[in-house]
Amino acid sequence: MAITLVNPEGLPKVDIYRQVSVATGSKLVFVAGQVARDADGGKVGEGDIAAQVEQCYLNLGTALAAVGASFDDVAKLTAYIVDWTPDKMPLIMEGIARAAAKMGVTPAVPPLTGIGVAALAEPDLMVEVEATAVID
Secondary structure, eight states: OOEEEEOOTTSOOOSSSOSEEEEOOSEEEEEEEEOSBOTTSOBOSTTOHHHHHHHHHHHHHHHHHHTTOOGGGEEEEEEEEETOOGGGHHHHHHHHHHHHHHHTSOOOOSOEEEEEESOOSSTTOOEEEEEEEEEO
C-alpha cells in the first residue's frame, strides 16, 4: 500500500479523518468531483444529503477501481457542501458509512478538507467529493 495515514502528536485528534497522509507510490490519481448521479446520469437523493454523500462515495469507488485503485490508496479528499452547517455532519457520516458498507470497505479516513459553498453546478446538488490517490 502506498499510503500511510498519521495523526501526529501536537495536533487535534479528529475521529473522522487523519491529519496527514504519506504517499510512497509512483502514480498519482486525481478523481474529479463526484456528485449524486448514477451511471446513467440520473439524479440520486434529491433533498437528502446522506443519500447524496453515499452516491458520491460510490462514484469515487467506481472511478478508483477503474484505474486499479481503492479507498486504501486515497491520500486526500475534498468535500464541497452547499450551505454547510455543523448539524449536517451526522448525515454526511451516515452517507459515508452506507457507501462503505455497500462497497465492503472501511470508511476512508485520509486527510479531508470540507468546504462550505453557496452552490454547485446544478441546483439539486448538495455535495461534491473529489479524491487524490497514489498507487504503485
